[in-house]
Amino acid sequence: AQSVTQLGSHVSVSEGALVLLRCNYSSSVPPYLFWYVQYPNQGLQLLLKYTSAATLVKGINGFEAEFKKSETSFHLTKPSAHMSDAAEYFCAVSVPTGTASKLTFGTGTRLQVTL
Amino acid sequence: KAGVTQTPRYLIKTRGQQVTLSCSPISGHRSVSWYQQTPGQGLQFLFEYFSETQRNKGNFPGRFSGRQFSNSRSEMNVSTLELGDSALYLCASRLSVTSAETQYFGPGTRLLVL
Numbered sequence: 001a002q003s004v005t006q007l008g009s010h011v012s013v014s015e016g017a018l019v020l021l022r023c024n025y026s027s028s029v030p031p032y033l034f035w036y037v038q039y040p041n042q043g044l045q046l047l048l049k050y051t052s053a054a055t056l057v058k059g060i061n062g063f064e065a066e067f068k069k070s071e072t073s074f075h076l077t078k079p080s081a082h083m084s085d086a087a088e089y090f091c092a093v094s095v096p097t098g099t100a101s102k103l104t105f106g107t108g109t110r111l112q113v114t115l
Numbered sequence: 116k117a118g119v120t121q122t123p124r125y126l127i128k129t130r131g132q133q134v135t136l137s138c139s140p141i142s143g144h145r146s147v148s149w150y151q152q153t154p155g156q157g158l159q160f161l162f163e164y165f166s167e168t169q170r171n172k173g174n175f176p177g178r179f180s181g182r183q184f185s186n187s188r189s190e191m192n193v194s195t196l197e198l199g200d201s202a203l204y205l206c207a208s209r210l211s212v213t214s215a216e217t218q219y220f221g222p223g224t225r226l227l228v229l
Contacts, residue, residue: 031214032214032215036220041222042222042223043119043205043220043221043223044205044220045220046217049215049217051215090158094214094215095214096213097171098170098171099212100146100165100170100171100212101171101213101214101216102160102163103148103160103218104160105158108157108158
């Protein structure tokens with residue numbers, strides 16, 4: 001069965017500092033991986049996704065993630081944090097299940113950005 | 116294109132009642148999934164419908180049910196509400212049910228059970 005582990009339920013960075021949110025996955029088949037962001041009282045918005053085309057994936061708002069098969073990781077980074085990045089971030093893995101597929105989410109990391 | 120819409124956005128019910136939540140997918144999307152989000156359990160998959168057929172089901176009791184109409188709109192129903200059903204219910208739509216297909220989420224319906 002597939003699973004996702006997000007290390008650190010809360011991460012705090014200063015504005016302008018590097019953002020690094022960690023995600024490790026477990027999957028018996030080649031996975032498709034996603035990062036979503038959730039702002040307060042809103043749904044989830046896709047930041048980026050990995051579908052095996054390239055290991056370094058660029059997303060919206062300056063975020064990117066690198067797929068490392070040897071480490072089973074898909075960490076999310078942004079070179080310079082902005083106050084507007086404060087939100088909750090979810091890593092998810094999608095694998096085939098029967099005639100469909102299923103997204104399994106990590107527990108989320110809340111990012112705080114301070115002045 | 117309009118995004119995924121969910122109605123109502125907020126709902127207050129009492130224990131024992133039932134509730135129906137509605138989701139309209141992005142135009143052209145034939146798959147609709149439902150998730151429950153709570154502080155304690157996080158995001159949990161309820162079920163997915165594609166072309167009016169349930170394709171996947173999560174580990175929830177039979178009190179949780181859903182359906183999809185021919186226009187791809189979906190409803191989920193929770194009967195005999197319990198306090199623990201208080202949650203944000205998220206709907207997501209996508210074009211197909213393959214693993215690589217992105218799910219696009221609506222704003223959610225926040226259900227409070229008293």
